[in-house]
Amino acid sequence: MTITTNAGARVAAIQMISAPSIAENIATAKRLIADAAQQGANLVLLPEYWASMGMHENDKLGLAEQIDIGPIQTFMAETAREHQIWLIGGTLPMAALVADKVLNSMMVYNPAGERVKRYDKIHLFSFTKGAESYDEARTIVEGTEVTTFDAPFGKVGLSVCYDLRFPELYRAMGDCTLIVVPAAFTYTTGKAHWEILLRARAIENQCYVLAAAQGGRHQNGRTTWGHSMLIDPWGEIKTVLAEGEGLVIGDIEPNYLSGIRENLPALKHRKL
Template structure:
């Protein structure tokens, strides 16, 4: 068994305040006996005002929240999966939505840039164009952690099962889905999609989420989840900020995959024939 912590946040527009909130949350995770803590998408900054946000988006070496996470991880010997940070891309022209895996010594073990960008017009007037500001990632990432082999994804990636198939084919036993889901899409799809990804992969799913009314005016759905490989929800954090805990049992993966050996039965998808 490995104890994990899930951080549910209401990230604002001030990176310094967000770094302080992260320090407190990770301290609670360590005090609660977690080996690894998971944080939501956009842990360092959540601001839909592009001009204002641009002044706070910097490169990795300058990012205050990333530096804080590494320092706190080293202080407590705590692994941290930062769901994502808004960072300046290496070419300096646009930004990336980048997740990190940090080990208990504060070293960065893995990076993942969000593959699928959320460009959509929602009923009720909400409109999002991530591709206007962010570059899409180009690779899937799996990394070893104290809880198992972790497949890293971010928010809208959840709707693309081929990514999760690739991660489980690469040996992932835990799938991280940090998010800042809108309320309408969360109410409709959050639980069912996360349970589906867990069932399809026979893997644990850990989804740390943003929750509440944010300083930039948006509202996020919350309800951070931990789902076991059978699709059972073992942690649902509801609304509001906080730190939750769950026990990850590697034996549960073997048990479920023996009962439903779908991973062993996977075949390459053949060419689709369109019948006349």
């Protein structure tokens, strides 16, 4: 078990309806993060593609940043330092070695504004139903490394959106106190599977799950499912925001987590 202290933490997930404009999205994120910090959040999670939801899937190629260089990363570092929070930056497009593609990357900043971890999304979404069609592999290079980091309250596992459908990824993280899932689930797949998959990951890993979603009708015509939420290790939804801009906030309680694992020691019973 990787709980490092008996002290808990207050965590928040930001829900957005991101536009193509980075400046516009930064202004929205700045306001919502400040609100979360004012309510006592120690850790704040932004949604996938928070900085830009382009009019075309190729738009992200022109926004790709180099490591620690660019307006998106600068904003996240400065904001984490300003509010003295752990800030997990949803995802942003990062330069890749493959021509005409980017990495869909999550950056983690500590309260000093230092980047302490990076996760490149491993599983790339593909879905076709009627006129609705997506294939992230056209513009994104898949990541390869399972990634976690140690926060003061315990280990945090990093995953993004479509990763949620692959439970073996979460097993590979080891015993986490919190798993985060920034996402931009489609309305169709979100309505069918979002909540049940999030609750399953919390139950089977006996940990908290914090999910930050895109949640509404975007300028590019896409509709995202929303329903950002915090789920406890028993699989109960502690707080949820169905749609629209806003945030969900709640507490990580290490003693409650420890009790769940002691009463039902499923993690100790693993055979594979």
